[in-house]
Amino acid sequence: MAGERVGIALLLALLEQLGRPRRGGLLYAWHPLAVVELAGQGHTDAFWVRSLVGALYCYPRRTADRGAGWLAFGVGTRLFPLVLMPLWGRFMSRREMIVGLVAAIPFLLLFLSFLTPAVFGNYSTVLVRFTNFYEFNAGFYYPVKAAIDWLGMQPSNLIAGRITTGVQSVLLLIIWLMPVRDRSFGLLARRALLLVSVQVLLLAKVHIWYFTVPLLLLT
Secondary structure: OHHHHHHHHHHHHHHHHHOOOOHHHHHHHOOHHHHHHHHHOOOOHHHHHHHHHHHHHHOOOOOOOOOHHHHHHHHHHOOHHHHHHHHHHHOOOHHHHHHHHHHHHHHHHHHHHHHOHHHHHHHHHHHHHHHHOOOOOOOOHHHHHHHHHHHOOOOHHHHHHHHHHHHHHHHHHHHHHOOOOOOOHHHHHHHHHHHHHHHHHHOOOOOHHHHHHHHHHHO
C-alpha cells in the first residue's frame, strides 16, 4: 500500500511537471488493477511500478543518474525492469551512465544472494517456468504449437516455447537498437511502453497485475 501511494504521488508530480492533465494519473490510481491487485493484494510488482515512476520522474529533471538508481531498485525486487536497462543507457550520456552504474550498485548487490546453490536453484527454476510453461498467457504460443503439431514436429510444446521466446528476444533487440533521434522524455516513454508490452504479451506466465505497467506508461 505504501509503495503504491509513493508511486501515485510521483506519477501525479511527473504529469504536473510535464504540463499534462493529472486526470490520467487519477484514472490509473483508481483503476481496479492498481487498487485491487497492487494495493489490495500486496503484490511486489508495486515496488517495480514505483521504481519505474521514480525513474521517469528523474529523467526530465536531468538528475545525475537520470533515474537509473530507481530502475536498479526495481530490479532488486523484480526482474522485469532489466528489460529497460539497455534502453535507458541509449538515452544517457557517458557521464550519466557512469553515475547511473554507481547509483545502481547498492541495489544490484542484492543479487549476490543468488550465488548460493540453494537460492540459485530456486531462481533458475522460476526463470525456466517464466519462459517455458505457458499457463496464463498463451495467445501467441498456442497457434504456434498448433502449427507445429500439424507439421508433426515433436516435442511441439518445447519447440513452440523456444519460438515464442526467440520472437520476444528479437523484438526486444530491435526496440533496443532503434535509432534515437533525440533524448526526449516522450520518445523514452514510448520505447519503454513498447518494451514492456512485448514483454507482457510474449512471456510464458503473465498474471493480470502485470498489465499495470503498460497502463501506467499509457498515462
